[in-house]
Amino acid sequence: MDIVGSLSFPLNEGESDKIYLNKVILTDDNDLERLNIHVDVVNYKRKCTKINFTNTKSQDVIKTPVCYIDNTSNVKTTPLLVKCDPKFKKLKLSLLVKYSTGNKSLVIVKTKGKDQNLSSINQYLLSKEYNKPEIEVSQINYSDLPLEANVSDFQRIIVNDGFDSQVINDDILNVFLLQTDGTRYTHLFDFKVWIDKLETAEKLQINTQMEDKPLVDQLVDLQISDYRNAFNFILDDGPEFRQALSKYEQRIPSVQKNIAILIDELKTTENSLKRLQSSRSKIIEIINNLSKLNPILPKFNFRKEFSEKFEDIYKSFEVELKYVLSNTFNKKTLDKIKSVSTFDDEHNNELTTIKKNFENQSKDYYNWMKKFLSNDKEKPESKLLTKRKNFELSKFDYLNYLSNFLNNQYMNELFENLFKFIGNDDDEFNSHYKIYLTVLLKFNAEKFKLRQMIEACKTNDELTNIIKDNNLTIKPNFDVNDDKVVTTDNVNLIFSPIEAPTSPEFNEANSTYEKSGILYALGGKGKQGWHKEWVVVKDGELREYSDWRTGNAPINKPIPIALTSIKPLLNEKRQHCFEIITPNQKFVFQAMNELEKNNWIKVLSNARHMTNTSNLEDTSKVTKSKKLHLKLDRHTVPNSSNSGVLSPTSVKSFNLITKDYLKQVRLIPESDNHICADCNSTEEVEWISMNFLNILCINCSSCHRNMGSHVSKVKSLRLDNFENESEVLLNYVNNKLHNQYLEETSSVDKSKLNTHEQRLAYIKDKYIHKEFIVKSNDLNVVLIKSVQKIDINEVIQTVSCGADCNLNLQILKNKTDHQNISLFEYSLRKYIEIENKDKKYFIISEFLLLNGIKITKVDKDLDLTPEAFKYWEEKFNKFL
Structure with missing residues (x-):
């Protein structure tokens, strides 16, 4: 047991034998790091047994020392208190709870100060006037706890809560857990920790500025993915596209200002050079005049030697600087950059014109789409394609115009001159600069090609695919080229289609589980009718945001997809709809077209099966008006298997x-x-x-x-x-x-x-590599025999050890003829019958399918039971 821990965590328990504290977890907003206070029974009393820090992602213990402070409470049961950084303002209570009936609730109270006691907390709760900022209250009904009624043992639940570190800092945090039936409050337990002083806004600002200080440039080998991330051109409308526009718009004044300053400084340098040349001659003349007054110096040839040495120094510098001013900082190039980035006449402001066109097209398109989606049967696809093209081209033109402020012909020419200036004597400029300039040329060429592709689209589906997936879109992580170092030989891979395995197994393994986009929602934003939203599927959850331009303003709590069903919806008035059904609610969405609808359903279905339980744990702060979210960890759990006889059915x-x-x-x-x-x-x-x-x-x-x-x-x-x-x-x-x-x-x-x-x-x-398995050459033979005997455990062993599921074997069709069939077709002759169940279960076939066996269309000529044919047909349709 951690002796110091037991002396620094005062846990005061009540009379209840239904709820116990198991662990206290304090974590930051992003839940990246945790302070864990473990509690267990020691000498018939629950005490702190261990305190440590852990990395949430890896679960590794972090060797950060735990700090303590003197306990200054009026009534203190420990001499010390655990000292906690105010960034750890999310509070998780791991509880051991027994199921109980009755109309009761759990109440968590968080207060500050050393003088807080149970009596004053009771009076505050009974008053029902929760008006003190230094006291926070959260509550949840027992009926809302996901406890199993038929489990008599303790069940572990994690309660997610939090406190306001702006209010409670540089002081003691008191946490009370009580139970109430609406008339009285019963004390379950309470504890204390010390929350350190919160940094001032001024200090935080200084730290932020230090963190933002740019790092010293370092020469690194860039990968394909680095260039793809730097030179992407995402046109799919939503927060990412709108943020890109905003980022470029914010750069324009800086570009204009820096170009103007650069031109002025170069003029100053040029004038200074002229003054320097004049000064050189004057200095030599003055020194010569002074030396003439000395009777000895002229005899040393001083004037000639000084003049030559002094002029050598100046000339070397002057020649270098003249070359830089005339070639590297070419005046014509700089004038062109200035003309591109400066707007002297507001009426001829090209940027304003292009931006206005984009905004008008955006407004017109979405207004038209709202009407189109409400009754698209009366509006032809050709009209939709025309509207979409105009909108997509306006997006392209505006984004391209903005990006060209730093990526135009003249700006690139300036940087090319700078690259040559810093290059080695034996090389025009280094290979990484050559690669960069090549990428710039290809990037601009790809943009031109993308615009042509948009103009040439013949269907809406084709346009959808081009906008979402083109050579300028950031590639998926499973592209096999992503981690290749860019060289002059493979630079073409940056803007080439992805190179990835095309096997069904690979496609299944790399199915998409995340998606974001604009959808119309029935009852969206909490209002009647259909409303446009930004919808995100990530980490097994669906989130809705009312502001589709920024992805901000969440509409409701995230929907855990693992607990939902997803299916297309046939709506008489609206097309391209699908619904998500949770245990308590139904959500109806409408995509922009049928292709997008199918993509959403596919991603949601994939995400449903890949959800991590941690995603069901809401870490947001809970107030008295919001119910707490809990994570149930059931500690309760099958019957042994049975082997078959020789060659049974x-x-x-x-x-x-x-x-x-x-x-x-x-x-x-x-x-x-x-x-x-x-x-x-x-x-x-x-x-x-x-x-x-x-x-x-x-x-x-x-x-x-x-x-x-x-x-x-x-x-x-x-x-x-x-x-x-x-x-x-x-x-x-x-x-x-x-x-x-x-x-x-x-x-x-x-x-x-x-x-x-x-x-x-x-x-x-x-x-994968099966490094720890004893290799055998007769696995396939054993697999066939185990299927023949319906020896399930042996089937599992041989397949897990690497037997080939896609075997073909020969069976006797009649007295003289043989028939070649697959192992899957043969396994359909073998099934399990469950006691008291009038049904056949083809579990060997199921296990083989789980391990990648390939199935073909149902062959009615085989000698199989009707149940086997039905199972086969269902699986074939599922995997088709």
Whole structure:
């Protein structure tokens, strides 16, 4: 136990035996770093047992010393208090809670000062007048807690709350947790920590300025992705496009000012050079006159030697400077830059004209689209294409005009001269400058080509694709060229189409799980009718923003996609609609066209299956008018599998798994399913790899997702549903059994897998490279025999060890003829029958499909049961 920790965290508990404090977590706004205060039972009393800092992303312990301060409370149960940085203003309480009935609520009270006591808090709450800024109150009903009614043990929930560090700093933060039935308040526990002094606005401003100080330029090898990010030209309307316009608009005065100053300074330098030449002659003349007055110096040849030496110094400098002024800072070039960037006549201001055209086209297009989408049957596609083209071209012209302030012919000519000026004598200028100038030329050529492509579009779908995906759009991360260092030989890759594998497995692994764009929402912005919004799908959540130009002003709380269903919607009056259905609400959206609608549905469907449970944890600050959000961590959990007899058609199996998948899987005897199969962690072990049938912790599940779903298909045992064959397969989850062959030769010390990179490398070796498996040459033979016998565990082992699922085999069709069929078609002859269930379950076929077996169209000539044909047809349609 941490002795200092126990002496610095005063925990005062009430009488309740239903709720206990397990851990206090203090974190910053972005939840990047956490201060963790662990609580456990010591000598029949709950005390602080450990205090540490952790990196939230990697879960690594940060070796930052914990600081303490003297406890100056009037009534103090500890001599010290934990000192906390005011940036850690998000408060998480990990609680152990037993289910209970009744109309009760939990109340969290946060106060400042050493004199706060339970009696004054009770009086304040009973008054119902929450008007003190130094006291914050949050409340949630017991009925809203996601507690399992049939679980008698304690269940862990994490309550997300916070406090105002502008109010509570340089003082004690008191946290009280109470329970109320509406008439009285029962004390559950309270604790104290010290919140350090908040930096002043002036000091913060100084620090910010220091952080913004530009770094010294360093020569680095730039990758393809660096140039793509620097030279992108995103036209898809929304916050990113509008921010790009704003960024360029803000640069214009700076460009104009700096060019004007540069020209003035160069004129000053030129005049100074002339004065310098005149001064040189005068200095030599004066020295000569002085030397003549000396009877000895003329005999030393002093005047000649001084004049030559002095002129050499000046001439060397004058020649260099004249060359720079006439060639590097060419007057014609600078005059052209000035003419491009200076607007003397407002009536002939080209920028104003182009900007006005863009704004008018934008207003006209969206007004027209609103009417078009309400009844597009009466408006032809050709009219829409014309409107869209005009709008897209106005966007292009305005963005291009703005970007050309720093990327025009004359500005590029100036920098080319500067590059030559600093180049080596034996080289016109260094290769990285050559590459940069080549990229500039190609970038401008690609912009010209993009405008031509927009003008030449024949359909709206073609225009949609060009705007969203062209050679100037930032490429996806899975482009195999992204990390290549740019050379003069591969510079063409920067603006070339992406180069990536085209296999179905790769496409599945790199499916898109994020998207943003403009949608019309029914009842959008909390108003009746259809309203334009900015919608973002990211990190497994959908967020709506009323200001589509900036992506600000969130409309409601994020929608966790894992808990929704998504489907297209046929609306009599509106086209291109889809709906998102949550357990409590339905959301209806309309895309700009059918292609966009399908793209949204696809991304939402992908994101639904890739959601991390941490996304369901709302870290926003909670006030008394808002309910707290909780994260339930069920610690409860399956039955063992059964092997078949020699060459059966089917085998009898156990009962189907109940809906508490996590509890059932953990109850499988001698399975170690409560321990992560990859790192041996026992915390948050509630994720499953469906094609290896191993149970994982949340950190290892993240590594499995990193490998791609073509390698490991990860699902949540708490959040996802399992139906039919996939539900029956859960009975065969067995970490201990499967690791006997997956890690047979491993000597890796799992306790040293501390970082995400170490963990990922080990998991790739285990599942992709199969480094720890004893190699066998007869895996395919064993696989066929195990399917024949319906030996599920042996099927799992052989496939996990690398057997080929896409085998073909020969079976006897009649007494004389043989028939060639695939292993999948043969597996459809084998099924499981569940007790008390009148249904056949093709779990071997399901497992083979999970591991990438290819299926063809249903062949009715095969000798299969009607149930097998139905299963085959359903799977073929799903994977088509």
